[in-house]
Every structure is written in structure tokens, then in C-alpha cells.
Amino acid sequence: MRLLAMISSAIMVIVGTFCVANSTAAFTSVAFVVGSALLIMGILELVVFRNVGYEENMITKTYVVQAVISAFLGVMFLSGQVSEDVAVTAIFAMMLMTSGLAADFSINIDIKTNSLSEKRTFILGTAMTLLGAYMFFNKSVLNLHVMLLIGIAAILIGIDRFRIGMSLDYNKPEFLSKNEEKLERAKREEKRNTRIAIEATRRSREQRNKIKQLEEEISKERSRRESIAGARRNKK
Numbered sequence: 001m002r003l004l005a006m007i008s009s010a011i012m013v014i015v016g017t018f019c020v021a022n023s024t025a026a027f028t029s030v031a032f033v034v035g036s037a038l039l040i041m042g043i044l045e046l047v048v049f050r051n052v053g054y055e056e057n058m059i060t061k062t063y064v065v066q067a068v069i070s071a072f073l074g075v076m077f078l079s080g081q082v083s084e085d086v087a088v089t090a091i092f093a094m095m096l097m098t099s100g101l102a103a104d105f106s107i108n109i110d111i112k113t114n115s116l117s118e119k120r121t122f123i124l125g126t127a128m129t130l131l132g133a134y135m136f137f138n139k140s141v142l143n144l145h146v147m148l149l150i151g152i153a154a155i156l157i158g159i160d161r162f163r164i165g166m167s168l169d170y171n172k173p174e175f176l177s178k179n180e181e182k183l184e185r186a187k188r189e190e191k192r193n194t195r196i197a198i199e200a201t202r203r204s205r206e207q208r209n210k211i212k213q214l215e216e217e218i219s220k221e222r223s224r225r226e227s228i229a230g231a232r233r234n235k236k
Contacts (some may be wrong), residue, residue, distance in 0.1 A: 005165025008044040009158045011037050015156030023148035028083050030147065035077030037154070041161070042071025048165065062102050063164060069095075085146040086139075090145040093135035099160050103134030115199075121163060128156050 045067035103125030110120040
């Protein structure tokens with residue numbers, strides 16, 4: 001199933017690159033390509049998330065909603081219901097902002113203690129959010145070509161979908177017995193708890209180092225104060 005997620009992200013990156021390469025074209029001339037990509041991406045993601053093992057995860061449910069919206073927008077573009085540049089720009093801006101914010105809030109927003117993967121997710125989510133916000137004011141600022149913005153947006157969405165696909169765990173086929181399913185679920189839970197424990201240990205070690213550093217600084221300050229006080233007594 002992870003292969004479907006990779007295909008979904010690759011389609012968006014390819015379409016985004018195509019839009020950037022044809023940035024001076026009108027959206028109506030590439031609406032079929034963009035609409036098809038969104039529809040395929042939405043359908044593939046629904047299939048993927050149907051097999052995700054995080055049934056109670058609200059972040060995953062958010063991605064399911066985004067998949068439904070993507071498929072719906074694909075149908076709208078293919079049917080020609082949305083063709084004006086302003087409307088298309090606003091739609092992609094909202095997609096970018098929602099995806100970017102979902103990415104940012106899927107991790108702990110603590111740059112100092114985050115892992116490298118979390119930092120990458122934060123950078124990607126922030127870039128998507130900022131670009132989405134800018135797209136609303138493009139006409140009043142740099143007035144870039146609409147297709148250029150849509151292309152960059154599609155590439156970022158594709159990269160984000162790749163990140164999501166790589167981070168998901170999946171249920172085993174339905175022919176597994178209930179006990180086997182429970183075993184698989186327990187193993188997944190153990191892996192998650194192990195990752196949490198490793199992260200907690202790392203943060204605890206960092207806190208101990210900070211405490212040790214502060215204690216050393218306090219000790220040095222006390223030594224300096226005592227030496228100064230001793231020097232004053234000797235002068236007297």
C-alpha cells in the first residue's frame with residue numbers, strides 16, 4: 001500500500017513540474033491534467049488510508065478529509081466548473097495552508113529538541129503555509145504567473161504526501177485471525193512506545209546536561225564571590 005502513496009506523490013510532483021515549465025499558459029489549457037492528478041491522488045489516498053493502522057489518530061483522519069477534498073476538486077476541474085485564475089489560486093492556497101498546518105501540528109513544535117525528521121516536516125509545513133498565505137495576495141505583491149504558483153504548490157503537496165506515505169503503518173490482510181491481528185496491533189503499539197521512550201530518554205539526558213551546566217556555572221559564581229570577599233577582607 002505504501003507504493004500507492006509513492007505513486008500519488010510522484011504524480012503531483014510531475015504535474016507540478018509540468019505547470020512550472022508552462023507557467024505562462026492559461027489554467028484552462030492544463031485543467032484536465034491538474035484535475036486528473038488531483039482525482040487520482042484523492043482516490044489513491046483513500047485506498048491507502050483505508051488500510052492505515054491508526055484508526056483513532058485524528059491527524060490521519062485529517063488526511064482522509066484532504067483526500068476526499070482532493071478527489072472532489074479533481075472532478076470540479078475536469079468538469080470545467082472552476083476555471084478562473086483567481087478561484088483556482090484561492091483553492092490551491094487553501095490546500096497548501098491546510099496541508100502545511102496539518103504537517104506542523106503533527107509534530108512537537110520545539111525546534112531545539114525535535115529530531116531531524118521532525119525538523120524537515122516543520123520546514124516543509126511552514127513553507128507550504130507561507131506560500132499558501134502569499135498566494136492570496138499575489139495580485140497585490142509580485143503578481144507571479146498563476147501556473148507557476150500552482151506548479152510550486154503541487155510539488156510541495158506531492159512532497160508532503162511522500163512524507164505522509166513514508167510515515168504510515170498499515171494493517172495486515174483480512175485473512176489474518178483475530179489473535180494475529182491483536183499480535184500485530186500489539187507489536188505496532190510496542191514500536192510506538194519504544195520510539196516515545198527513546199525520545200523521552202534523549203530529552204531527559206538533555207535536561208540533565210543543562211542542570212549539570214547550570215550547577216557548574218553557579219559553582220563558579222560562588223567561587224568568584226568568595227574570592228572577591230576574601231580579597232576585600234585581606235585589604236582590611
